[in-house]
Amino acid sequence: MPSVETYDRTRVVGRRCVQWLLDRLLVAVPALALLIGSVIAISGNRSLVFVPATLFLVTLLVGNLVVDVWVPNHTCGRTPAMRLLGLRIITEWGGAPTLGTYAIRWLLQTVDGFAFGFAGLLVMLLSPRHQRVGDLVARTLVVRVTADAP
Template sequence: MKTLQIKTAQNVNINFTLANVGQRLVAFLVDNLLKFAYIYFIIAVFDFNLFNDSLKGDQWSIKAIDVLVFLPITFYSLYSEILMNGQTIGKKLLKIRVINVDGFKPSTTDYIIRWFLRIVDFNLFSLIYIYMASLGLSSLYMLLMLIFIFGKLVGFVLILFTDKNQRFGDIIADTVVINTKDEAQFSETILEDIKEDYIPTYPNVVKLTDNDARIIKETFKVASKHNDYKTLIKLRSKIQEVTGIKSKHTTDKEFIDAILKDYNFYTQNM
């Protein structure tokens, strides 16, 4: 199994196991099965002949209905990965997830790039197939079929032969697909998943050390889980004593969570 080692800004090494081509292929097939099920359901439930009859001669309206019907499956992988934190239903079943090569959650732009470049990964040569088929080259039927099939395999060939098991969309978007079982390693470090537009509150948090941040996170995690407010109060007081920070938050949980995120923000951008 290939692995991806990430060295964080805090000099913490994390190893993620990369999803292999078999896992990604099965996830791909599951997702496409769902798409076909959707199409079958739409055709079975709705009488499209009725639409065609009522809109007879109005080709623009008919095309608009076609577009609306196919929108959910056209953008399926894009909105699924954005809403499900890097997973489609297929990826969730296979327990794999898309992350940034630095170990963080990809941005919306990264997801859009991955989705758009499926044209290259799965449909590049299929476009040639469509063009040749439109010319009516029936004598080249076998060649056309080979081009179509090969066009669907480009992404999987790249996954097989790239160092980080990346298809073209992954390479351009700086993303990889990992086994979710490795995410526990990430939560056990001092790292926090902060958004690109995150605005820090406490600059003095840089007075803490990596070891301080690790102790704070471990203590905060246990105290929050058990609603141990006495420990949270002590933790907040200790942070204020060491850093000289005065809390601007209404609860200790919000304050400590902000401290951890701010520490990550400043150490990642120094």
Template sequence: MAIISITTTQNIELEYELASLGDRIIASIVDDIIKIAYVVILLMVLGISADSFGEGGIVFFLLLMLPAALYSLLSEVFLNGQSVGKKVMAIKVISLNGNQPTFSQYLIRWIFRLIDLLMFSGLIAVVVVAATKKHQRIGDLVAGTTLVKTKARTGIEQTLYVPTVDTSYIVTYPEVVNLKDSDMQLIKEVMINVRKSGNNILAWQTTEKLENILHVKNQYDDPMNFLYVLLSDYNHLASKEQQ
């Protein structure tokens, strides 16, 4: 099992399990099936030849093909680093700086697909991914990204966006509303890594940073309890806003 350690802009080190070559290949096959299905349906609806549209038929046909051509780019931009194939394989694109990949990073990955996947029937991508320590194809190397697994490894993965059912729930740290969704996602990732590695120092470091940011005091002996309460408070307050 290949692991990658990433230090975020908040100086918090996180570990991710890298997507394997097999994960990438199967995800790519699923995505290719979707794109082929789109093209086949398009041809069935419009006819086998674009010439049936007249002189401007070729241009019009090429415009209709754009969704298939841009499928990977648009999927990753709007689906948080995933396509349908990546969702099926529970993998996603992340930036090596610990942040959400930018549009330019997604764009670079997409542009280099021409080299990685289309030239030599994807052989280049297979060789480069297998040879690089972080399992990166050329597009990833240039963009500063890689693919990691998203499958839950502990029992807390569903706590962030699941509404709190208990209406009698008492919020311990109302100051948590000053944090953003991305901050809470980072807290969750820290908890996952602590559960996995047993590195409680990481939990203490995160707790100290949050105490300074929120101007609150940890009331618990175990910093993981503090982080869990913050997640629960945030979840409860967010669910109330949606009601």
């Protein structure tokens, strides 16, 4: 059973939902702009019909990888939206996660995203420390940043 302090610091499910949405928008808006621009650029050229969709999907994949793995690894466990909302990722024992840990969390978003994200939300609501599947496997917590944390 988690300590009361840990439980209180991890009771951020609502913030995590907003954070997830903001981080996805940060990636989706430029990807959508690239999709629209590439459709306009190749209009009339049937041999390049799959280029816009491919660019869009690659941009989404790389963008999410950067936002969810690279950025937190270089900014003390915080995505851009986590910084805005006062959240950060730590290990279960309070340390900084490794790049591999962030990658595990990112890969398991496919499980958490099942049923339009309902699976991850349900697991967060039911787990004692409000962890989604990716957090449980990677042994990480998303906590509210306190005044003494960087």
